[in-house]
Amino acid sequence: MELEESGIREECGVFGCIASGEWPTQLDVPHVITLGLVGLQHRGQESAGIVTSDGSSDPTFRTHKGMGLVNHVFTEDNLKKLYECNLGIGHTRYATTGNSELQNCQPFVVETLHGKIAVAHNGELVNATRLRKKLLRRGIGLATSSDSEMITQLLAYTPPGEQDDTPDWVARIKNLMKEAPIAYSLLIMHRDVIYAVRDPYGNRPLCIGRLTSVPDINDKEKKSSETEGWVVSSESCSFLSIGARYHREILPGEIVKISQHTVKTLDTIPRPDGSTNAFCIFEYVYFARPDSIFENQMVYTVRYRCGQRLAVEAAVDADVVSTVPESATPAALGYAAKCGLPYVEVLCKNRYVGRTFIQPNMRLRQLGVAKKFGVLSENFKGKRIVLIDDSIVRGNTISPIIKLLKESGAKEVHVRVASPPIRHPCFMGINIPTKEELIANKPEFKYLPEYLGANSVVYLSVEGLVSSVREKMKHGSNTNGVTSYFNNGHCTACLTGTYPVELDW
């Protein structure tokens, strides 16, 4: 199912770029950031913003923000206003906290005693309420309801001893980490530098890419070309379209300083003893683009393995394997390959329907989400279908599709879900429907097949998901010294109710 339908949404994507040289650079920084953000559009479609800097000691920051898709916000005319720069950061957003107004759009820019800073943030602070009170007590009027403004004000604060000196960014960021444990992937722009930070649990993703004069993606044998600049992004999928190559993931707790020619780790803040990493497992299941790389593995491959595992956990006697286009296709192909059944297409997406401005009339309400699809009935008439979905969250979208397939001639429809049921809220940056809305918490969950009109419905187990994610790590085939660091934990709170930190932190 599509993210819009499920009610689950990622909240943000961040993207930064710094050119290897002074303005005017060969690299068109606002362009690169715009296209980088387009590559992160699936992480936030509500608003977008870019702030650029000319990199001088008293820099001019240029800002453009707007409601809507990146492509609508950044036209050629708007980009021209940002041109005189050699670095910048951008943001694309859904609202998790903070309502949907331009005012809440990131990046945030504030003037501090040491000049302007711009901050872009992906994540959500588990202890936001306490922090908010603390800042208000200090006499700071907060203009927005967003966690990110709080982070910005925390970073803006200059300790008395430092006021006439240069700012100590490692100290400020460490202070932020002391105030708030999780969850943030941050880009902080100051003068000619971008600081890139992941929280100590590594809950939200962040990675670095290198811009070279000739793009040669993923080929490490080839002699690398000259570096033209650096990019930093929530997901590596945004690198290919700008001709950048994947450099490396930023580690949990790591503070990286990216300047014109260097990428340097300033410090890596450890977690409390005994706690493990808590990278959001739903990035694999749901949010990330399939060509993105986390923990040295391609998201698509993890989804394919989930499908394979599901075939083992929940085999069924059937004729064909298929899926609801498009996000569950890797799992469906994995399932089909594992159980030896043919993969066929049963639905054909009408890509124009989703954007209809008009209200559904009576006829359409009966059909529900099925109106988005054409049926390829000759492919399944009289057959038993295993229909793979990547998740069933509220359970209101798969039902009309099953009905549609049956009315169009399917003999049986067996639903297999390539992730476990969601039962708990997230406080770290994911918008999940209320507990009451989640199908797994409803009484109907007990007789789900009947409720959905399917012949059978089986979810992947939590253990199955976790082992699909970690399978290759265990075998160490991709290890390069970094993997071992990663391989000690994922956040599965929305599935299990076990949160990485105490919620009343």
Added chain:
Amino acid sequence: MELEESGIREECGVFGCIASGEWPTQLDVPHVITLGLVGLQHRGQESAGIVTSDGSSDPTFRTHKGMGLVNHVFTEDNLKKLYECNLGIGHTRYATTGNSELQNCQPFVVETLHGKIAVAHNGELVNATRLRKKLLRRGIGLATSSDSEMITQLLAYTPPGEQDDTPDWVARIKNLMKEAPIAYSLLIMHRDVIYAVRDPYGNRPLCIGRLTSVPDINDKEKKSSETEGWVVSSESCSFLSIGARYHREILPGEIVKISQHTVKTLDTIPRPDGSTNAFCIFEYVYFARPDSIFENQMVYTVRYRCGQRLAVEAAVDADVVSTVPESATPAALGYAAKCGLPYVEVLCKNRYVGRTFIQPNMRLRQLGVAKKFGVLSENFKGKRIVLIDDSIVRGNTISPIIKLLKESGAKEVHVRVASPPIRHPCFMGINIPTKEELIANKPEFKYLPEYLGANSVVYLSVEGLVSSVREKMKHGSNTNGVTSYFNNGHCTACLTGTYPVELDW
């Protein structure tokens, strides 16, 4: 490849609806037409228009037209202006002849001696120049450069003997057919009736659907529910999303009168002796949505058979079969099934890139169309890929994709094209690049693999295409008396240079 990239474009889609009752009807006619047009959006994305009628003897026609996608042109507010009606026709358009202005948008409405008529047209008149001169001599000032205005003026003309009588529509339409042999699928709305007409060669498609109170698609055993109205559409794919069921195709030369309760053939105009049907074969290859039905077969199935045939005609030693998403997927699955190789995905489409308003910068120009895709490199690293495309028209889009795959680790890339090369212009409603732009007419065509950077390139033969289209017809498995009528010809002019009529008609 995407239609936008290939330079080949369908020009139009037409859609009509008539409710089984007087206004106010239970059926929301403007809504149904809008959603019908959304289902035909792939046939024309430049402008859209709807005209509705209240069906009285001196009817009020209400019109709304606009540039852009159907969803943008028809908002709730705009639809409200059309509401008081029980029938209407709509149109979605690319410009083949007639430039891109609102003025050229269809349907055209003119007042005639017998009241208003509205006309929606898909197709292009081969003898437009002569006809134009003829109308001007008659003293009619023509306001647009469109063929469709000429058709409208031809239909508006009332012969002297008929001026104080009721209009004889069969005579008028027959007169039109005498003046212009090909190509048109027409909807003509007058008072409370829609006349639906296909030219005698059946070059452009047109079919009828039935709206019932409970949608039960394609299930002919089930007792049909009460009829709520009739729809008529360029393609049957638009029926499902409005809860209509496929009724039948309008035959070449057939004049059908659709009124509140009946669908009646008024006449069927024969072709000249010896000539055969000339349904555009590129509707199968390229334009139509895969779930549409022509000549009693699903377009998807024909494409799948093309892939199978291609596997026979052009086998190659390889590891995996894949495609450039999304239109060649059926052919790729057919190819893979036939030759026994696994089907894998190698590219992941970034659906937001295509709509970027900003100019490509230097970096992107190097990557060309590849910027639209992420690579799923773990799926093909070190492997030999058979890459299926549905057509290679100008040859400028596949090349960077091949390069991208090779740079990302593909060992070999063998291109297989599921249709023959295009070499000739179309004068019947398809926008084809100029002869000089067509790769098949260029010197480079002789060493195409080297030119494209592929290890090999093979097109499907014309014979292969035709037999894939007609395979099942021969076996008669779907025959119901109509098939035999269809099965005597397709227009392959753009592939062979053999046109269905003399061009200097």
Added chain:
Amino acid sequence: MELEESGIREECGVFGCIASGEWPTQLDVPHVITLGLVGLQHRGQESAGIVTSDGSSDPTFRTHKGMGLVNHVFTEDNLKKLYECNLGIGHTRYATTGNSELQNCQPFVVETLHGKIAVAHNGELVNATRLRKKLLRRGIGLATSSDSEMITQLLAYTPPGEQDDTPDWVARIKNLMKEAPIAYSLLIMHRDVIYAVRDPYGNRPLCIGRLTSVPDINDKEKKSSETEGWVVSSESCSFLSIGARYHREILPGEIVKISQHTVKTLDTIPRPDGSTNAFCIFEYVYFARPDSIFENQMVYTVRYRCGQRLAVEAAVDADVVSTVPESATPAALGYAAKCGLPYVEVLCKNRYVGRTFIQPNMRLRQLGVAKKFGVLSENFKGKRIVLIDDSIVRGNTISPIIKLLKESGAKEVHVRVASPPIRHPCFMGINIPTKEELIANKPEFKYLPEYLGANSVVYLSVEGLVSSVREKMKHGSNTNGVTSYFNNGHCTACLTGTYPVELDW
């Protein structure tokens, strides 16, 4: 009162320009036309259009039209599309006949046997219904409900004998005049020429201006500079803002051919014996801009004389003379001067209120039109005001103003109206409220002062108006041979019910 409030509206303005030279000319023709239309904006605020021609024998016509004010329709970007030209015509419009859609916007362009023509029309055909039928019988489908399309189709018709020859425009225009006696001021563009035509009764205005390299307005002694081109306009007020000087009025029935270097009368069509001119007297009273010149006199001066006359016809014992800004100011100054009372301002217009998009709430409905004004109470507190208005049409706007003035301290308010009451419809191009809406036809008219809340109300007599218009003509002080031609008639049909032609013509 403002035109918008009174319910009386002029329907159109026309403007043409032709540069003295080939493209590229020094003169920017689309610019000149746009500014000319801005000068005619008060004559039509619903839509605007321009068609330009490159003046070749097979010319390219470029068109841009849009809904809204001239300034919104013609941006720099839109004008660029029209640039390659050395002549063009434009139109600004209210709908009298023909509804408010882009389709009805003028100028109309049609292709004829002798190439394209563009037509811009101010006026309305009294015999439209008959003419329409005639054209439909001829087999012409009419796309709009506008009289102007009929005129265009009449002009497009090429008589059989002329089909392979050059078109005879005088014959065609004469034929039009035979078909339709009144009312039209027309601009017809064909190839490199503009034909400017007034109907034989001269009902609507039309005049010619000359563009010179250095503008020296109205100074006839000065040696004239070199001619850069010609302009033709509904009103001379549009000349000053483009640096053109008034040349002369086009006479009733005159057919003028304007080409690059010459302005030539081709013919002047006489009226039937005994009939007089019928220039619309409401152009003086209401529609025209005060700085326009008709029949060799400035509109402002005529209005001033109406005020003077009114002071004689309807003197009253009072302290100050004032007006509702802005259109009745000349009459108020004339009244004040004649009766020797001081002229003061009592209201101050809030120029932003009129454009409010929001609905009036309860409070504002009570205040009515008075919400548009601030009161200058210190100017009239305790005083008796003579309040001059230019017309009272429906009587719903002056009443709240009188109330406002009284509440703000006025001792007495005596309303004096500088034109007679309107009682009859117009069929020649003016939109007048229905007979029932006109206050002069209502029972309340008998006790108008009480109804309006005024201490007294007097209208100017028809005789007073006519003599104010003709006063100077009689004395012949402005005569230059043309005046005598004019000075034999004005259309006063809306005041008297006497129409210049039989209505069932």
Added chain:
Amino acid sequence: MELEESGIREECGVFGCIASGEWPTQLDVPHVITLGLVGLQHRGQESAGIVTSDGSSDPTFRTHKGMGLVNHVFTEDNLKKLYECNLGIGHTRYATTGNSELQNCQPFVVETLHGKIAVAHNGELVNATRLRKKLLRRGIGLATSSDSEMITQLLAYTPPGEQDDTPDWVARIKNLMKEAPIAYSLLIMHRDVIYAVRDPYGNRPLCIGRLTSVPDINDKEKKSSETEGWVVSSESCSFLSIGARYHREILPGEIVKISQHTVKTLDTIPRPDGSTNAFCIFEYVYFARPDSIFENQMVYTVRYRCGQRLAVEAAVDADVVSTVPESATPAALGYAAKCGLPYVEVLCKNRYVGRTFIQPNMRLRQLGVAKKFGVLSENFKGKRIVLIDDSIVRGNTISPIIKLLKESGAKEVHVRVASPPIRHPCFMGINIPTKEELIANKPEFKYLPEYLGANSVVYLSVEGLVSSVREKMKHGSNTNGVTSYFNNGHCTACLTGTYPVELDW
């Protein structure tokens, strides 16, 4: 001359409204504020904003802001979002400090320890730079470059002793006054109350109006109707259009608390010993709408007196007195009355020209601002004109008008300016052209008549202006105990260079 042309601009208008009752109130508060802002549109045309509150103890604040005119920003749809409220404040703005972005639009809203506050500000802080540094040192990151954000943050600060108590607004506002002496008229909304504050010098205006069920403006004898609510506005001119009646001016240094049923003075902060009021004298000359009341006198009357005074100071032998429409008309009428010459109109404004989006072409650049006017030449041909202007700031707009009049037949043109020359910058909220741009500081000022092409040019003296402003105050005719408070000073800094406070405060 028009404000846009002179380069002098007011920066802001503020407007607040509170209904006498709980939501849902009879009074439509967002509507009233919108129309109030429309009445202040002349004070700021760049952006507009409204914040409403439901008046509860933990209130919901609803905000809408946008770039452009009030009417464009506040459509019915936008207002609906603000509806659930019984009080609110609004702002309309030009940028003096702070650039022109939505982010800088007011009112500003921040959350404080005691809940949200909204602040609307007219004015500019003379000591902004120092204050800014002070706030940054405190660790507050400032998001905008606007003085108003600083005021908001200063007000947001809760002293430690007060943190768990109710906020002491008098103390906070007093603290603000201690930090910043001038210039501000402020509206502060908190919970169910609006605090209205003028700086101790009274530099910017602010007054209160009362909404009654039946509007009966300025009539103090009449028994007042029931109070429906209170409004507070920069100018009283905005009261009439919403049916409110003028209540009183807020005094310099006064802190007024406006709640549902009461208007209460909390405190009045005195100026330092010896200093006088400093109400901006240019509000009278230029900014305010003529129907506004300051210091108990109508602005129109002051301007009329300036004209009278000018007739005494600078008499000239002439035939007629006139003006450039529209702002100098009161002065022209005063001049004409005093010297006994007739007042005539010589120019007729084309109200559509000003908004043309297209660039002036060559022709228009020669005509300059004269393109905005039509000439009423019959009114002045052969005559000597005294042309009254309200100010000549840069001297680039009057010159082409003089030329135009002379070319159209004026025998002489004597310019009389109803205010003294501007020579110095303003730091209190007025945007004045740079010193170099001011005509009074240029060498050409010595031979101004020749430079402008006039026969003579005379400005009003500073003494003349001041005495025109204070004339009636002296006579005490309007005194009601308040006048004496006002009548001890006006800020004439831009004319004299004498500022009300030290600039390095």
